[in-house]
Amino acid sequence: MRAAVYHGGGRRVAIEDVRVKDPGVGEVRVAIRAAGLCHSDLSVIDGSIPYPTPVVLGHEGAGIVEAVGPGVTAVKEGDAVVLSTLAHCGRCAACETGRATECRNAPSPKDAQPFTVDGKPAYQFANTSAFAERTVVREQSAIPIDPRVPFDRAALIGCGIMTGVGAVVNRAKVETGATMAVFGLGGIGLSCVQGGVLAGAAKIVAVDVVAEKLALARRLGATHTVDASRDDPVAAIKELTGGGADYTFEAVGNLAVIKQALDALGPGGALTIVGVPKLGSSLEFVVHALYQNKAILGCRYGTARPRRDFALLADLYLGGRLKIDELITQHYALEELPRALEDLEAGRLARGVFLLDRVA
Ligand SMILES: [Zn+2]
Ligand SMILES: [Zn+2]
Numbered sequence: 560m561r562a563a564v565y566h567g568g569g570r571r572v573a574i575e576d577v578r579v580k581d582p583g584v585g586e587v588r589v590a591i592r593a594a595g596l597c598h599s600d601l602s603v604i605d606g607s608i609p610y611p612t613p614v615v616l617g618h619e620g621a622g623i624v625e626a627v628g629p630g631v632t633a634v635k636e637g638d639a640v641v642l643s644t645l646a647h648c649g650r651c652a653a654c655e656t657g658r659a660t661e662c663r664n665a666p667s668p669k670d671a672q673p674f675t676v677d678g679k680p681a682y683q684f685a686n687t688s689a690f691a692e693r694t695v696v697r698e699q700s701a702i703p704i705d706p707r708v709p710f711d712r713a714a715l716i717g718c719g720i721m722t723g724v725g726a727v728v729n730r731a732k733v734e735t736g737a738t739m740a741v742f743g744l745g746g747i748g749l750s751c752v753q754g755g756v757l758a759g760a761a762k763i764v765a766v767d768v769v770a771e772k773l774a775l776a777r778r779l780g781a782t783h784t785v786d787a788s789r790d791d792p793v794a795a796i797k798e799l800t801g802g803g804a805d806y807t808f809e810a811v812g813n814l815a816v817i818k819q820a821l822d823a824l825g826p827g828g829a830l831t832i833v834g835v836p837k838l839g840s841s842l843e844f845v846v847h848a849l850y851q852n853k854a855i856l857g858c859r860y861g862t863a864r865p866r867r868d869f870a871l872l873a874d875l876y877l878g879g880r881l882k883i884d885e886l887i888t889q890h891y892a893l894e895e896l897p898r899a900l901e902d903l904e905a906g907r908l909a910r911g912v913f914l915l916d917r918v919a
Pocket of ligand 2: 647648649650651652653654655661662663664665
């Protein structure tokens with residue numbers, strides 16, 4: 560089968576003939592139908608996220624269950640599923656209280672090698688590896704979803720939408736009437752904007768440097784936009800919110816932007832860092848800036864509870880209250896991955912989506 564393999568050393572990703580093992584105990588083989596390109600895939604290639612190689616990339620996918628291993632009960636052959644990148648034990652105190660993203664016994668995704676390339680084992684990325692015609696995942700990573708959601712839309716629920724909407728509703732817990740600002744309007748930032756709409760935020764200020772993304776943010780529910788290439792976003796947000804936002808979200812992974820998102824908070828406000836800077840990065844800030852009950856929150860995977868949240872997001876989409884169609888800038892065949900990566904780096908994509916049955 561075809562899959563996108565990264566061999567390390569900054570070399571280009573190649574579409575190669577790859578074998579995937581049969582599902583073992585508690586595992587599920589999924590035929591991927593669609594997979595979104597997320598910035599974290601690029602971060603593996605540029606070294607920002609160190610990962611063992613060779614690795615089959617992609618982590619935002621949806622498809623159909625093709626086979627299940629012994630003991631699998633939550634899905635069966637033929638089910639439509641969205642892949643979850645979360646691995647958790649299900650038994651620790653965090654898991655038992657619905658905080659699986661804080662699991663203390665989670666297996667490392669860097670241990671799994673379900674693929675074979677040129678006779679050698681290849682690693683799985685983020686418990687998923689969606690840039691492949693087939694993958695084998697743990698049962699807990701194959702989340703059944705309403706089959707009326709088209710696969711290219713469903714795929715986005717598995718990372719970008721979960722991460723962005725979840726940061727707002729699960730992590731920051733934005734309340735009705737609050738003011739918020741979102742820095743960076745890729746697939747995740749735009750999903751933060753939509754999370755604000757779902758939460759009932761009174762003002763949603765969207766910040767980016769690309770005019771098309773600002774326009775799209777407005778269509779998705781931003782009440783105000785700031786072009787940071789022209790205007791100072793901190794001053795603009797303070798002006799719009801009477802002295803600073805209740806909530807800010809950084810969805811770029813840029814240290815200077817994280818600083819701006821901190822400076823744009825009002826008293827009692829909370830910054831949620833959603834973007835992922837290069838591993839090991841550090842940031843200096845004036846400690847006293849937090850004095851008025853301000854907070855900085857980390858956020859992993861939208862603080863997801865995948866079985867509950869994926870179904871909920873699918874229902875919101877089917878009910879017309881969560882927009883996914885608008886997030887898809889372009890479809891690609893898997894062979895067009897180099898072009899899709901260029902488009903992503905150039906800021907041309909909210910989301911680019913690979914259709915696995917398409918041939919270039
Ligand atoms: Zn992602
Ligand atoms: Zn656990």
